[in-house]
Amino acid sequence: MTIRPLPDTLINQIAAGEVVERPASVVKELVENALDAGASRVDIDLEEGGVRLIRIRDNGSGIPADELPLAVSRHATSKIASLDDLEGVATLGFRGEALPSIASVSRFSMSTRREDAEHGSVLEIDGGRVGEVMPRPHPQGTTVEVRDLFFNVPARRKFLRAERTELGHIEEWLRQLALARPDVELRVSHNGKPSRRWKGEGGGAGAPSLLSDTRLHETLGQEFTRNVLRVDHAAAGLRLHGWIAQPAYNRASTDQQYLFVNGRSVRDRSIAHAVKQAYSDVLCHGRHPAYVLFLELDPRRVDVNVHPAKHEVRFRDSRLIHDFVYRTLHEALAGTRAGVEAGAGA
Numbered sequence: 259m260t261i262r263p264l265p266d267t268l269i270n271q272i273a274a275g276e277v278v279e280r281p282a283s284v285v286k287e288l289v290e291n292a293l294d295a296g297a298s299r300v301d302i303d304l305e306e307g308g309v310r311l312i313r314i315r316d317n318g319s320g321i322p323a324d325e326l327p328l329a330v331s332r333h334a335t336s337k338i339a340s341l342d343d344l345e346g347v348a349t350l351g352f353r354g355e356a357l358p359s360i361a362s363v364s365r366f367s368m369s370t371r372r373e374d375a376e377h378g379s380v381l382e383i384d385g386g387r388v389g390e391v392m393p394r395p396h397p398q399g400t401t402v403e404v405r406d407l408f409f410n411v412p413a414r415r416k417f418l419r420a421e422r423t424e425l426g427h428i429e430e431w432l433r434q435l436a437l438a439r440p441d442v443e444l445r446v447s448h449n450g451k452p453s454r455r456w457k458g459e460g461g462g463a464g465a466p467s468l469l470s471d472t473r474l475h476e477t478l479g480q481e482f483t484r485n486v487l488r489v490d491h492a493a494a495g496l497r498l499h500g501w502i503a504q505p506a507y508n509r510a511s512t513d514q515q516y517l518f519v520n521g522r523s524v525r526d527r528s529i530a531h532a533v534k535q536a537y538s539d540v541l542c543h544g545r546h547p548a549y550v551l552f553l554e555l556d557p558r559r560v561d562v563n564v565h566p567a568k569h570e571v572r573f574r575d576s577r578l579i580h581d582f583v584y585r586t587l588h589e590a591l592a593g594t595r596a597g598v599e600a601g602a603g604a
């Protein structure tokens with residue numbers, strides 16, 4: 259076969275293979291864009307577990323009409339312009355890949371208006387075929403609609419699960435979001451019925467406030483909230499804060515382990531290990547702790563460009579962070595450990 263460059267749509271569909279696994283990944287990418295645009299309220303409307311429709315509306319900055327075609331082009335982003343920017347990136351997005359990928363495997367439309375624009379605009383893309391920018395009334399902010407996900411990629415469509423399963427994945431991601439950004443109001447509807455609502459808390463526009471007990475309770479339930487210890491410790495330019503469950507409240511799985519690094523929900527083996535170690539003498543074998551932890555550090559000490567879907571990060575000084583997390587939690591659990599020993603001795 260002769261060597262030929264791939265057509266753009268196919269390039270985007272290949273990228274979509276990495277970024278867009280299921281409806282929940284679309285919700286994640288679109289809501290992250292809304293947050294990066296400074297939204298204080300995000301409305302999420304879903305149909306059939308997001309497979310038929312995902313509509314995300316935000317009250318963020320909006321996009322200038324003449325930049326709409328760029329927003330949906332591959333490797334076009336307003337968030338970084340140089341390697342130096344990448345190394346200190348503080349936004350959730352930076353790859354300029356999500357919109358073109360999503361638009362190549364769905365019926366996609368993006369409507370938007372900047373505060374200073376006379377009227378709104380819309381751009382529609384059908385399975386990667388890009389239309390013209392047209393005028394369309396829209397309040398300040400952006401609405402993205404994604405219909406019939408994977409309609410043109412039968413191999414992917416086949417892997418979609420039942421409506422309830424896909425909805426479950428979306429809800430899990432929304433819980434992470436609700437924990438990470440208590441300052442943002444979230445409204446969710448499914449098949450035309452309002453299903454969840456989180457009120458925005460304090461902070462003021464765009465300023466992430468600390469997670470309140472109310473939102474913790476609304477998100478993870480009363481059992482969790484009743485059995486937690488507060489943690490807040492800073493040293494060596496690192497800060498770890500949040501809640502960890504008392505050892506008596508433990509889980510059969512790792513389902514209530516939430517870790518955010520600079521506001522981004524991530525999985526990290528080293529930190530998970532540090533937490534496990536801290537609990538090792540107060541938890542039975544095979545049981546797992548529950549926690550909501552926020553680690554904050556200079557963005558230059560963490561590489562977020564590791565994974566296309568950004569589920570993982572790489573720390574420049576991983577060992578130091580491991581030990582910091584271990585020591586902070588070991589200390590926080592000291593009271594419960596005394597309890598265990600006293601109990602055992604009695």
Ligand code: ADP
Pocket residue numbers: 287291292295316318319320321328329330334335336337350351352353354355356357358399400
């Ligand atoms: P990235 O988020 O990595 O920059 P995306 O493909 O997700 O890449 O988005 C491309 C660009 O489109 C963003 O850099 C941003 O400028 C613009 N954009 C996307 N969604 C929104 C939104 N909801 N509000 C304002 N601008 C947006």
Ligand code: MG
Pocket residue numbers: 287290291351352354356357
């Ligand atoms: Mg993005």
